[in-house]
Amino acid sequence: MSGGVEWALHCCVVLTAARGPVPAARLAELHDVSGSYLAKQLQSLARAGLVHSVQGHAGGYALTHDPADITVLDVVEAVDGARPAFVCTEIRQRGPLATPAEACTTPCPVHRAMTQADEAWRAALRSISIADLAGQVTGDYGPATFEAIRQWL
Amino acid sequence: MSGGVEWALHCCVVLTAARGPVPAARLAELHDVSGSYLAKQLQSLARAGLVHSVQGHAGGYALTHDPADITVLDVVEAVDGARPAFVCTEIRQRGPLATPAEACTTPCPVHRAMTQADEAWRAALRSISIADLAGQVTGDYGPATFEAIRQWL
Numbered sequence: 001m002s003g004g005v006e007w008a009l010h011c012c013v014v015l016t017a018a019r020g021p022v023p024a025a026r027l028a029e030l031h032d033v034s035g036s037y038l039a040k041q042l043q044s045l046a047r048a049g050l051v052h053s054v055q056g057h058a059g060g061y062a063l064t065h066d067p068a069d070i071t072v073l074d075v076v077e078a079v080d081g082a083r084p085a086f087v088c089t090e091i092r093q094r095g096p097l098a099t100p101a102e103a104c105t106t107p108c109p110v111h112r113a114m115t116q117a118d119e120a121w122r123a124a125l126r127s128i129s130i131a132d133l134a135g136q137v138t139g140d141y142g143p144a145t146f147e148a149i150r151q152w153l
Numbered sequence: 154m155s156g157g158v159e160w161a162l163h164c165c166v167v168l169t170a171a172r173g174p175v176p177a178a179r180l181a182e183l184h185d186v187s188g189s190y191l192a193k194q195l196q197s198l199a200r201a202g203l204v205h206s207v208q209g210h211a212g213g214y215a216l217t218h219d220p221a222d223i224t225v226l227d228v229v230e231a232v233d234g235a236r237p238a239f240v241c242t243e244i245r246q247r248g249p250l251a252t253p254a255e256a257c258t259t260p261c262p263v264h265r266a267m268t269q270a271d272e273a274w275r276a277a278l279r280s281i282s283i284a285d286l287a288g289q290v291t292g293d294y295g296p297a298t299f300e301a302i303r304q305w306l
């Protein structure tokens with residue numbers, strides 16, 4: 001998993017506190033990270049339709065949906081893509097006892113095991129929303145946390 | 154996930170069919186893959202105690218446990234290590250509103266979400282054994298498959 005996922009998730013949680021669009025540079029300053037690096041993650045979120053960029057003087061990035069409707073999986077896939085970590089190279093079709101390609105109409109057992117695990121991983125990430133994360137931040141650090149972020153932004 | 158995991162899993166399934174230790178070169182030939190590449194995966198399995206190397210004329214690799222007691226997760230961790238895909242860099246401790254390090258006694262909500270998904274992934278891989286994979290191979294391609302492998306080895 002790329003480091004960009006972590007930054008993108010933190011940005012989404014922070015955006016739940018914002019009164020309006022937040023410039024990428026302001027999000028970068030809040031997180032003490034390079035603006036160009038963070039802009040890259042925000043552009044990935046924008047391409048996936050999770051945030052949109054508002055132009056102009058009071059412009060910046062804002063969430064496009066209710067935070068309860070954006071899942072952690074949405075953010076992970078926006079930044080890292082939806083490709084599973086396991087890539088089947090059809091080992092069963094190799095060597096002297098190769099299974100003929102035409103007999104390989106379903107994924108092999110190894111591939112199926114990996115798909116099952118990948119689906120369990122995605123289901124877990126799909127079960128947690130940005131609103132859930134924001135709620136946990138409040139639970140962990142108190143309600144003043146988001147108020148401080150809101151003031152600062 | 155590294156490509157080595159796929160090869161290592163296929164080797165373990167093949168070893169369930171073997172009457173005795175199988176030389177790495179023979180496994181490589183069966184899979185039509187470079188012997189040195191496959192030897193690397195087998196050495197990872199040996200370091201993790203999943204296979205052992207028998208020296209001598211009739212030597213080679215053999216599973217150390219009943220295939221029902223070796224999980225897909227065991228093989229994945231033997232080859233790729235047990236480190237989760239998500240690495241928390243403690244973003245909450247950065248910037249003008251940083252949470253003080255001494256207040257960070259538990260992982261942050263983003264980290265917890267990733268840990269939860271990682272555990273779901275590992276649980277799925279832990280629920281499938283090498284014996285299960287071998288059983289599915291027989292189910293998919295018929296009981297003659299392992300007999301053919303046994304003869305060939």
